[in-house]
Amino acid sequence: MHSYTSVAIHVVFATKERRRLLDRELRERVFPYMNGIVREHGGDAITIGGVEDHVHGLIELPSTITIARLVQEIKGSSSRWINETWPRRGFAWQRGYGAFAVCRSKRDAVIRYIEKQEAHHRRIGFDEEFVRMLRVHGITPDSRDFGG
Numbered sequence: 001m002h003s004y005t006s007v008a009i010h011v012v013f014a015t016k017e018r019r020r021l022l023d024r025e026l027r028e029r030v031f032p033y034m035n036g037i038v039r040e041h042g043g044d045a046i047t048i049g050g051v052e053d054h055v056h057g058l059i060e061l062p063s064t065i066t067i068a069r070l071v072q073e074i075k076g077s078s079s080r081w082i083n084e085t086w087p088r089r090g091f092a093w094q095r096g097y098g099a100f101a102v103c104r105s106k107r108d109a110v111i112r113y114i115e116k117q118e119a120h121h122r123r124i125g126f127d128e129e130f131v132r133m134l135r136v137h138g139i140t141p142d143s144r145d146f147g148g
Contacts, residue, residue, distance in 0.1 A: 005063040013097040020052035049114040
C-alpha cells in the first residue's frame with residue numbers, strides 16, 4: 001500500500017540577530033533557490049516570501065522527511081549558497097523556527113498573508129507578528145526569545 005499525505009505547514013524563520021540582510025535582490029534569488037531545496041526533498045513550496053529579516057513559506061510536506069529536517073535543509077543550504085554567491089560576510093539564519101499546520105480551507109489566506117509581507121511589516125515588527133502566530137496556535141512564547 002502506498003502512503004498518502006496532505007500536510008501543509010507555514011514555516012517562519014529569521015536571520016541571525018534579525019539583521020536586515022535580505023534585500024529585494026537577494027530575496028528574488030534566494031526564494032526560488034529555497035523552492036528548489038523543497039522540491040529536491042519531494043515537497044512543494046506553494047509560496048515563499050518575506051522581508052529583510054525573515055522568511056515565510058507555505059510548504060506541502062512529503063511523507064519522507066520531518067519538518068525539522070526539511071527546515072534544517074532549507075536553512076543550511078540557502079545560508080551556504082548566500083555566503084558562496086553573495087559578498088555578505090557572516091550571513092546566517094537564527095536558530096529555531098516556527099512551523100504551523102495549515103488546513104486546506106485556509107491555504108489561500110496563508111498564501112495572501114505571505115505575499116503581502118512587505119505591506120504587513122510597515123505596521124508590525126517580526127517579534128510581534130511571531131508572538132501573535134504562536135498564541136493563535138496555542139503556543140506560549142518563551143520569554144528568553146521575546147522578553148515576555
